[in-house]
Ligand code: PEP
């Protein structure tokens with residue numbers, strides 16, 4: 241039996257225990273107003289819960305596309321207003337918190353920043369939800385303690401997001417820790433999301449791992465979607481297309497309906 245978290249709002253939507261999985265979709269990174277509007281419009285038609293907005297990208301290689309940064313702010317404002325959907329966006333520096341607050345509905349803390357306690361404390365001082373990704377090699381305890389830094393400042397709207405960990409396996413980008421989802425749902429009070437895109441690094445596996453996450457009790461999913469993955473400026477190899485997303489979303493809702501009484 242899983243523990244129930246306290247419901248909270250994310251922009252115009254609500255995150256509630258036992259309700260249909262909350263699905264956040266969108267490209268890894270915003271590349272242009274056209275690209276972002278096009279993908280968001282397809283996702284809105286599918287009935288997505290919220291949009292990813294990759295503005296600041298923490299890339300492993302310094303010469304990889306780093307995101308549009310501030311240039312994307314007006315694009316996000318336009319898309320958010322046009323589709324009336326909440327925006328999830330990664331914050332990489334405490335100095336961005338105030339300016340992002342204007343148009344971001346849920347702050348995302350990336351795997352590389354899970355241990356950035358100054359950033360976590362700053363986010364704890366806001367009243368916006370925070371999606372906290374697991375660091376590559378963080379234990380579940382370290383991850384939960386990181387969430388505690390946000391809560392200690394007075395912000396209890398924390399979502400934990402499993403995004404794969406580093407193991408000896410090299411066939412996939414990361415090893416998705418399905419155990420973590422089941423464990424956290426049974427032993428902590430947090431809503432738990434899954435990111436099967438970074439968790440696998442392979443668009444072919446995204447559907448299976450999304451469904452496995454829902455079966456393990458995940459409350460939501462964060463999925464990378466691109467209308468032209470081959471041309472994407474980042475993470476195209478793990479992006480699914482809007483039509484694949486539509487099929488997956490149907491399966492997620494069906495599976496959840498079948499299992500909901502078990503959780
Ligand atoms: C992302 O979601 O865009 C991202 C960079 O993920 P992670 O921090 O999990 O690598």
Ligand code: MN
Pocket residue numbers: 268269438464474475
């Ligand atoms: Mn990505």
